[in-house]
Structure formats: structure tokens, C-alpha cells
Amino acid sequence: MTARPANAHQARLLRLLRDGGPNSRAQLGDQVELSRSKLAVEVDRLLETGLVVADGLAASRGGRRSHNIRLAPELRFLGVDIGATSIDVAVTNAELEVLGHLNHPMDVREGPVAVFEQVLSLAAKLRASGLAEGFDGAGIGVPGPVRFPEGVPVAPPIMPGWDGFPVREALSQELGCPVMVDNDVNLMAMGEQHAGVARSVGDFLCVKIGTGIGCGIVVGGEVYRGTTGSAGDIGHIQVDPDGRPCACGNKGCLEAHFSGAALARDAEDAAREGRSPELAARLDAAGRLTAADVAAAAAAGDAAALDLIREGGNRLGQVIASLVSFFNPGLVVIGGGVTGLGHNLLASVRTQVYKQSLPLATGNLPIVLGELGPTAGVIGAARLISDHLFSPA
Numbered sequence: 149m150t151a152r153p154a155n156a157h158q159a160r161l162l163r164l165l166r167d168g169g170p171n172s173r174a175q176l177g178d179q180v181e182l183s184r185s186k187l188a189v190e191v192d193r194l195l196e197t198g199l200v201v202a203d204g205l206a207a208s209r210g211g212r213r214s215h216n217i218r219l220a221p222e223l224r225f226l227g228v229d230i231g232a233t234s235i236d237v238a239v240t241n242a243e244l245e246v247l248g249h250l251n252h253p254m255d256v257r258e259g260p261v262a263v264f265e266q267v268l269s270l271a272a273k274l275r276a277s278g279l280a281e282g283f284d285g286a287g288i289g290v291p292g293p294v295r296f297p298e299g300v301p302v303a304p305p306i307m308p309g310w311d312g313f314p315v316r317e318a319l320s321q322e323l324g325c326p327v328m329v330d331n332d333v334n335l336m337a338m339g340e341q342h343a344g345v346a347r348s349v350g351d352f353l354c355v356k357i358g359t360g361i362g363c364g365i366v367v368g369g370e371v372y373r374g375t376t377g378s379a380g381d382i383g384h385i386q387v388d389p390d391g392r393p394c395a396c397g398n399k400g401c402l403e404a405h406f407s408g409a410a411l412a413r414d415a416e417d418a419a420r421e422g423r424s425p426e427l428a429a430r431l432d433a434a435g436r437l438t439a440a441d442v443a444a445a446a447a448a449g450d451a452a453a454l455d456l457i458r459e460g461g462n463r464l465g466q467v468i469a470s471l472v473s474f475f476n477p478g479l480v481v482i483g484g485g486v487t488g489l490g491h492n493l494l495a496s497v498r499t500q501v502y503k504q505s506l507p508l509a510t511g512n513l514p515i516v517l518g519e520l521g522p523t524a525g526v527i528g529a530a531r532l533i534s535d536h537l538f539s540p541a
Contacts, residue, residue: 151197151198151199152537152539152540152541153194153199153538153539153540153541154193154540154541155190155540156540157180157182157186157190158190158193158194158540159538159539159540160180161176161180161190161191161194161200162194162199162200162219162538163534163535163538164176164179164180165200165217165218165219165242165243166219166242166243166244166534166538167243167342169218169243170203170216170217170218171216171217171218172215172216172217173187173188173191173215173217176191176217191217194217195217198220199219199220199223200217200218200219200220201217201218201219201220201221202215202216202217203215203216203217203218204216219241219242219243220242221241221242222281223241223242223284224239224240224241224247224279224280224281224282224283224284225239225240225241225242225244225283225284225285225286225287225530225533225534226238226239226271226274226280226283226285226286226287226323226325226529226530226533227239227240227246227286227287227525227526227527227528227529227530227533228267228271228286228287228288228289228526228529229289229332229335229522229525229526229528229529230254230256230263230267230288230289230290230291230332231256231291231332231358231359231485231525232255232256232291232306232358232359232360232408233253233254233255233256233359234251234252234253234254235251235252235254235263235266235267235270236249236250236251236522236523236525236526237249237250237251237252237267237270237271237274237526238250238274238523238526238527238530239274239279239280239283240526240527240530242534244342244343244527244530244531244534246523246526246527247279247280248274248277248279249522249523249526250270250273250274251522252266252270254266256290256291256306256307256310257306257307257308257309259308259309259310260309260310260313260315260318264318264319264322267319268322268323271283271323282324282325283323283324283325284325284537285325285326285327285328285533285534285536285537286319286320286323286325286326286327286328286529286533287327287328287329287330287335287528287529287530287531287532287533287534288315288316288319288327288328288329288330288529289329289330289331289332289334289335289336289525289528289529290304290307290310290315290329290330290331290332291304291306291307291331291332291358291359291360291362292304292305292306292307292310292331292360293331293377293378293381294315294329294330294331294377295376295377296329296330296373296377298314298316299314299315299316299317299327299328299329300312300313300314300315300316300329301313301315302376302377302378305360305384305394305395305396306359306360306395315327315329316328316329326533326536326537327533328532328533328536330371330373330529330532331362331364331373331377331380332356332362332525333354333355333356333362333363333364333380334364334371334373334380334528335364335524335525335526335528335529335531335532336354336356336364336483336484336518336524336525336528337352337354337364337365337366337371337481337528338364338371338527338528338531338532339520339523339524339525339526339527339528339529339531340354340481340483340518340519340520340524340528341366341369341528341531342527342528342531343519343520343527344481344518344519344520344524344527345479345481345516345517345518345519346366346479346481349366349478349479350366350367350368350369350478351366351367351368351475351476351477351478351479352366352477352478352479352480352481353365353366353468353471353472353475353477353479353480353481354366354480354481354483354518355382355464355468355480355481355482355483355484356483356484357406357407357408357464357482357483357484357485357486357487358407358408358484358485358486359407359408359409359485360383360403360407360409361382361383361402361403361406361407361464362380362381362382362383363380363381363382363471364380365379365380365475382402382467382471383401383402383403383407384396384398384401384402384403385401385402385467385470386398386399386400386401386402387400387401387402387405387463387466387467388400388405391404391405392404392405392410402463402464402467405460405463406459406460406461406463406464407486408438408439408484408485408486410460411439411442411456411460411486412436412437412438412439412441412442414456415427415437415441415442415445415453415456416431416436416437418452418453418456419431419437423452424445424450424451424452424453425450426445426448426450426452426453427441427442427445427450427452427453430444430445439485439486439488439489440485440488442456442457442489443457443488443489443490446489446492454492457489457492457493457496458492458496460493460496461489461492461493461494461495461496461497461499461500462496462499462500464493464496464497464500465496465497465498465499465500465501465504466500466504468480468497468500468501468515469500469501469503469504469505470504472501472505472509472510472513473504473505473506473509476508476509477513478512478513479513479514479515479516480501480513480514480515480516481516481517481518482494482497482515482516482517482518483517483518483520483521483524487517487518490517494515494516494517497515498515501513501515
């Protein structure tokens with residue numbers, strides 16, 4: 149895709165068609181508040197670029213019937229969500245519907261060269277399946293802080309070897325299309341905003357609990373990244389001054405006490421110390437434990453597993469309570485790999501937030517699990533690159 153919208157009106161029309169699907173000229177005119185003649189000029193210019201196409205006649209509103217307009221059906225975006233332990237790659241159409249989605253286990257600590265070889269391999273498989281001849285743009289999420297304009301990770305604690313790696317530039321050359329890079333939790337927030345539980349909410353927090361913990365902050369419908377791109381790094385808020393050492397070099401961080409990695413470690417301790425026959429049996433069978441094992445043990449009524457979830461949920465809830473008092477969001481979404489802990493986790497978080505934050509902030513505050521699961525990040529990545537391409541050059 150070489151064409152870009154020429155002005156803010158065209159950009160607004162493209163985003164409306166992305167978010168709402170095909171629409172009539174008349175209905176688009178109602179939403180962008182342009183005169184009929186000005187709207188006709190902008191739509192005709194977009195038709196000339198090939199970014200939109202005519203899509204039949206719209207339903208009659210009285211008088212002459214309007215034509216439907218839709219985004220070009222051949223547009224394709226690549227969404228890449230790099231996690232600490234796996235990679236998700238998906239191809240979407242212009243309306244960000246997932247046409248194909250692949251997942252592959254991968255340790256991010258193997259470094260950017262190995263990880264991107266796998267990303268390119270998965271992208272090639274999606275192309276070979278006939279879903280895309282090429283990509284018009286790609287969005288990439290990584291599990292660490294990103295200097296957003298340049299698309300460069302900066303000192304990511306769980307990503308050794310990635311500091312300063314030119315992700316945006318390197319992948320743009322390999323894929324032959326524009327690329328945008330962001331922190332993975334920001335992309336999860338954008339995914340839930342586009343197609344998930346946060347569709348109608350302008351101000352919300354999206355907390356991702358995986359190997360690490362992060363928080364996407366959405367203000368007025370836009371992701372807030374902070375001055376340098378590190379907003380929402382709540383995993384490194386201290387919850388215990390004398391607590392465990394963290395990968396960031398400090399002590400007592402939330403991430404060191406409750407994350408996928410911390411939960412797995414605590415579960416293995418409980419199994420070895422004889423506090424949980426259920427976890428001990430799973431450890432004997434697999435040689436290691438994960439958050440999914442804790443969830444399964446809790447579902448079977450294992451007391452030690454339930455205690456681990458409650459304790460972790462309490463710590464997480466204390467941090468979220470502070471964020472709610474500070475930010476006053478309309479919604480809190482919890483997602484990531486640890487959400488298999490489900491309603492036991494949610495109950496602990498809600499208890500802490502509703503107990504500690506002011507009633508004015510929590511009176512109508514839903515705290516919910518994300519709807520999209522593993523597709524939240526790839527949809528958010530496609531949203532990121534489409535936001536870029538559907539903006540004036």
C-alpha cells in the first residue's frame with residue numbers, strides 16, 4: 149500500500165470504515181459532519197487512491213439511494229505479538245478481522261535474530277496459505293519498554309540482547325512494508341478496544357499478567373505511552389521493601405511476587421514442601437509447573453493453589469487500587485497467560501480495589517477478564533499499523 153490519506157477528513161473516513169465496516173455516503177456524512185459536496189470530493193479522492201471501493205447501493209433513506217463504500221478488500225495487515233515464551237502471528241483484512249493466526253513456542257531470551265527468523269517463517273506460512281500476497285503494513289508487540297517513535301526496545305528486563313535493537317527498521321526491510329512497534333500490553337489494550345470488552349469505553353486500564361506484568365493506559369480512546377514510552381510499567385512498582393529480588397535489579401517488585409514466572413516458582417515450592425499433593429503430582433509428571441497447572445489444581449479444590457491465587461490477587465489488587473484512585477478509569481481489563489486463574493483471581497483483585505479505592509471511583513467500575521484471549525495482541529498490532537497508515541502522510 150503506497151497511498152495514504154491526504155488530510156484529516158480522509159483519515160477519519162478510513163478509520164470509520166475500518167471500525168464500522170461498509171457504510172453509505174449518507175451515513176458517513178452524518179458521522180464526519182461534512183457537507184454533501186465536501187464529502188463527495190473526499191470520498192472520490194479516496195476511490196481514486198484505491199484505498200476504498202464502491203460496494204453496491206445502500207438501503208434507501210428516502211429519495212435517491214446512496215452507494216455503500218468499503219475499504220479495499222485486498223488490503224492485508226500483519227499482526228505480531230512476541231511474548232516471553234511464544235510468538236503469535238496473524239493476518240487481517242482492512243477491517244482487522246483475523247483471517248489466519250499461527251502460534252509458536254519461543255523463548256524471547258534467544259535474542260532478536262532468532263525470534264525474527266521465526267516471525268518471518270510464520271508470516272511466510274500465512275502468505276503461502278493464500279491469505280495474503282503481501283502485507284500492506286505490520287504491527288509488532290514486544291514484552292518490554294519501547295521508545296515508540298523509533299520502534300526500539302530500551303533495557304527490557306526479561307529480554308536480554310534486545311536493548312537498542314532496531315526492530316522497526318529491520319522488519320520493515322525484511323517484510324517490505326511499513327512497520328510499527330509497541331509494548332505488548334499496549335497492543336492488548338488496543339485489541340480489546342477494537343473488538344473486545346472495551347469497545348465502548350474511552351478511559352480504561354488493561355493489565356496483562358504473563359511472564360511479566362504491564363498495564364496499558366487508554367485515555368480518551370488513545371493509548372497513553374508517557375514521555376519516553378514507559379507508561380504503565382506497573383510490574384516494577386514495589387509491593388514489599390524487603391521482598392524478592394526482581395529481574396530489573398530492584399527488590400520487592402509486583403512482578404517478582406506475582407507473575408507467571410513467580411506463580412510457577414511458588415507452586416513448585418508448595419509441591420516440594422508437601423503442601424499440595426495435586427501440584428506435586430503434576431510436577432512429577434511434567435518436571436516443571438506453570439500458571440496453568442495452578443489454575444487446574446485450584447479448579448480441583450487444591451487449598452495451596454487457591455491460597456497462591458488469593459495472595460497474588462491481593463498484591464495485584466493493591467496496586468490496581470492505587471491506579472484506580474489516581475486515574476479513575478471506566479473499566480479495568482485483566483488479560484494475559486495468567487487469566488486462566490479466572491474468577492478466583494478476579495475475586496481477590498476486586499476485593500482489594502473495592503475496599504481500598506474511594507466509592508466515587510469504584511461505584512460503577514467493572515473489573516473484568518479480557519474477551520479476546522490470544523488474539524488481543526495481534527488485533528491490537530494490526531490496529532496500530534492501520535492507525536499509522538490511515539493517518540495523513
